[in-house]
Amino acid sequence: MAERPSPPSTWWQLRVTADPATAERLWEELGASSVAQVPGPAGQPDELVATFGDRSSADAAAIALGGAVVPAPDEGEWADLWRDWARVTVAGRVVVRPVWLTDELAPSATGPDVDGRPRVVVELEPAAAWGHGGHPSTALVLEALSARLEPGATVLDVGCGSGVLAVAAALLGASSVTAVDIDPAAVTATADNAGRNGVAALVAVSGAPLVAVDGRFDVVVANIGAAVLVDLAPLLAARLAPRGWLVLSGLLEERWRAVVAPLDQLELVEVRRADGWATPVLRAP
Numbered sequence: 001m002a003e004r005p006s007p008p009s010t011w012w013q014l015r016v017t018a019d020p021a022t023a024e025r026l027w028e029e030l031g032a033s034s035v036a037q038v039p040g041p042a043g044q045p046d047e048l049v050a051t052f053g054d055r056s057s058a059d060a061a062a063i064a065l066g067g068a069v070v071p072a073p074d075e076g077e078w079a080d081l082w083r084d085w086a087r088v089t090v091a092g093r094v095v096v097r098p099v100w101l102t103d104e105l106a107p108s109a110t111g112p113d114v115d116g117r118p119r120v121v122v123e124l125e126p127a128a129a130w131g132h133g134g135h136p137s138t139a140l141v142l143e144a145l146s147a148r149l150e151p152g153a154t155v156l157d158v159g160c161g162s163g164v165l166a167v168a169a170a171l172l173g174a175s176s177v178t179a180v181d182i183d184p185a186a187v188t189a190t191a192d193n194a195g196r197n198g199v200a201a202l203v204a205v206s207g208a209p210l211v212a213v214d215g216r217f218d219v220v221v222a223n224i225g226a227a228v229l230v231d232l233a234p235l236l237a238a239r240l241a242p243r244g245w246l247v248l249s250g251l252l253e254e255r256w257r258a259v260v261a262p263l264d265q266l267e268l269v270e271v272r273r274a275d276g277w278a279t280p281v282l283r284a285p
Helices: 022-030 055-065 136-148 164-171 184-196 227-240 256-260
Strands: 012-018 034-038 047-052 069-071 089-091 092-096 121-125 155-160 175-179 204-207 217-223 240-249 267-274 276-281
Touching: 012 022, 022 034, 022 047, 047 055, 047 175, 055 069, 055 164, 069 092, 089 136, 092 136, 092 164, 121 164, 136 164, 136 175, 136 240, 136 267, 136 276, 155 164, 164 175, 164 184, 164 204, 164 217, 184 204, 204 276, 217 227, 227 240, 240 256, 256 276
Parallel strands: 092 121, 155 175, 155 217, 175 204, 217 240
Antiparallel strands: 012 047, 012 069, 034 047, 089 092, 240 276, 267 276
């Protein structure tokens, strides 16, 4: 969600075995500029490729996690590394297809969900923004939206990234979606993806900070990680309409309780889990 500084002249990379806790630590604590999961060598676990804008941060990460720091290839060779392993994601009623995957969707992806409800397809181009829809934390929010979003609801997407959640909410029947992110690349990507999916008239996107957002909303979603959510929790709760519900994501299973703890004025409705990640859903009185 935060803006990164101007690109350095030299980038540094560290490869470590993939797991959710390590990915979160690289991003939130150790200052990686990008973290991509890539298939490991034959018969080996998948890896995280973390790229750093300064050698000292990369060295600190190597001390904490192991591995050797090496100069990164040209930015064009690694910035979009994750595109090679991105896949179509089916989460509840939502199908997310990155636009560079041109294969026809399988009938199982576009047919009704297990409850017989029609699915919606989000065609997504993240460009330089965060999020292609395949991360478990994103899929968990999409599942919650699929299960709980009422037609005509108003939605606030905080830290909208590529716009996948905002666009999905509009396609699922929201009457209006307000999407905010302080990263200019996210504002551009969300607006472009709303247009690509025919919901530009429903999605209002801006670079405004949460404190500047007016009004209350039936649904508030925030998939932005534990550290930021702890800071924003009171503001997120204040944006809920009566009986509105809040979906928090980007949280490891062992961390969601600490994020929810300050929100004791809200009712904890459920916690969705997948692959070591947790997404609590709370409701306003």
